[in-house]
Amino acid sequence: MIKEGQHLFVEGRGPVVPYQGKYAVKVPDVFERVRARWAAAGVDTSAPYLPMRIEMELTTKCNDACPSCGMGALPLADGRTLTDGQISFLLRQFTAIGLPSIAITGGEPFTAPRALLRLISQARTAGIDISKLTTNGVWGTARRCGPEFERLEKAGFFGNALFVPLLMLSIGEQTTPLEDVARIIHHAVTHYSDRELNVAVSSLADPARRDHRMDALLAVYEAAYGAFPHERVHSTMRVYLVNERLEDQAAVHRPGTTPVAKWMDHCFDCFAPTVGAYVLPTSLLKQDGCWFSCAAFNVPDQLSFGNLLREPARTVLARANESAYVARVRAGGGLKALHGVVPAEFTQHTPCTSFCDSCALLIGQHDKATGETTGHPTTAVIPAHALLTRTRAAQTDGTPR
Ligand code: SF4
Numbered sequence: 001m002i003k004e005g006q007h008l009f010v011e012g013r014g015p016v017v018p019y020q021g022k023y024a025v026k027v028p029d030v031f032e033r034v035r036a037r038w039a040a041a042g043v044d045t046s047a048p049y050l051p052m053r054i055e056m057e058l059t060t061k062c063n064d065a066c067p068s069c070g071m072g073a074l075p076l077a078d079g080r081t082l083t084d085g086q087i088s089f090l091l092r093q094f095t096a097i098g099l100p101s102i103a104i105t106g107g108e109p110f111t112a113p114r115a116l117l118r119l120i121s122q123a124r125t126a127g128i129d130i131s132k133l134t135t136n137g138v139w140g141t142a143r144r145c146g147p148e149f150e151r152l153e154k155a156g157f158f159g160n161a162l163f164v165p166l167l168m169l170s171i172g173e174q175t176t177p178l179e180d181v182a183r184i185i186h187h188a189v190t191h192y193s194d195r196e197l198n199v200a201v202s203s204l205a206d207p208a209r210r211d212h213r214m215d216a217l218l219a220v221y222e223a224a225y226g227a228f229p230h231e232r233v234h235s236t237m238r239v240y241l242v243n244e245r246l247e248d249q250a251a252v253h254r255p256g257t258t259p260v261a262k263w264m265d266h267c268f269d270c271f272a273p274t275v276g277a278y279v280l281p282t283s284l285l286k287q288d289g290c291w292f293s294c295a296a297f298n299v300p301d302q303l304s305f306g307n308l309l310r311e312p313a314r315t316v317l318a319r320a321n322e323s324a325y326v327a328r329v330r331a332g333g334g335l336k337a338l339h340g341v342v343p344a345e346f347t348q349h350t351p352c353t354s355f356c357d358s359c360a361l362l363i364g365q366h367d368k369a370t371g372e373t374t375g376h377p378t379t380a381v382i383p384a385h386a387l388l389t390r391t392r393a394a395q396t397d398g399t400p401r
Pocket residue numbers: 062063064065066068069070071072073106107108136170173174
């Protein structure tokens with residue numbers, strides 16, 4: 001399988017080679033084209049932070065219930081899906097900031113099939129690429145697999161201008177039978193070339209055991225279809241990060257021994273325009289409209305800069321660009337930029353478990369040292385977890401709903 005991180009193309013650091021990497025592009029002048037798009041939308045192209053992609057939570061509904069879900073997914077009866085009106089509204093917002101691409105995630109997008117196809121076809125009409133579609137493969141049954149691919153094709157999933165679309169299959173704690181995941185992979189690689197579709201398997205593992213299901217998937221695939229198409233499938237094999245997104249979900253803790261300073265020194269520049277191995281900068285848009293300036297698994301709350309269902313995208317983007325933290329990290333090429341701002345006493349003696357954990361700690365220290373406030377108090381339109389809590393309280397105390 002193709003390992004994560006290969007074929008990294010960062011703006012201003014050498015030529016871009018098309019059709020290389022998990023997030024392959026179709027043209028070598030992708031950055032020039034994207035900058036022209038931003039300029040045509042009237043966006044200040046010298047701003048420190050301009051998203052190449054917004055990762056959209058189409059729905060919070062999921063048919064599965066993974067114990068370490070980092071997506072804030074809810075049961076089918078409780079989750080919420082973007083309405084037709086919200087989808088159209090958001091796409092107009094994206095156009096107003098010259099956004100080149102979206103990624104579609106959930107919850108499970110295929111539990112909201114009508115909204116999914118509507119989003120794809122309207123994004124196509126708006127000239128916005130679909131860079132990634134993440135799924136647990138619930139639709140990989142013998143009855144659904146072929147027809148779902150046909151529906152995706154009809155909606156325009158394969159019609160991107162800049163990016164080869166990526167189908168990301170998650171098999172970490174998901175309960176989708178591996179036979180169904182294998183069927184989707186087989187259909188993908190036998191019907192579409194790597195110029196039309198990329199395929200990836202994400203097998204995030206439980207940190208307590210650190211095992212994953214990739215080997216089991218390979219065995220199931222080979223029993224059904226013969227040799228596994230290693231040259232076509234990208235792999236993402238990691239352990240789950242700390243997760244405290246939903247109160248019902250137990251946080252998973254990994255004891256950290258690496259000091260913040262070390263994470264800073266090896267940090268990737270998350271805000272530099274990048275394609276190939278990753279698409280950066282990437283934003284996260286929650287189903288309730290909250291917008292974050294990165295789409296990390298556990299993005300720090302302070303990187304929320306507004307709500308796109310309440311405010312114009314240009315206002316929210318301007319706010320992100322006014323953030324001293326974002327500007328410093330961008331100007332200094334990553335978290336190492338904060339060495340002169342956050343005291344070494346803190347960075348060298350505070351351990352944590354990941355780049356993004358160190359980022360969250362550094363934001364707090366940065367704001368303390370500079371007197372600045374990173375982020376914006378963002379009001380969710382209807383916070384689903386609050387609704388659930390209220391509903392449960394009402395059910396137990398008899399308050400009418
Ligand atoms: S399938 Fe994905 S969205 Fe659904 S519960 Fe599992 S991790 Fe969360």
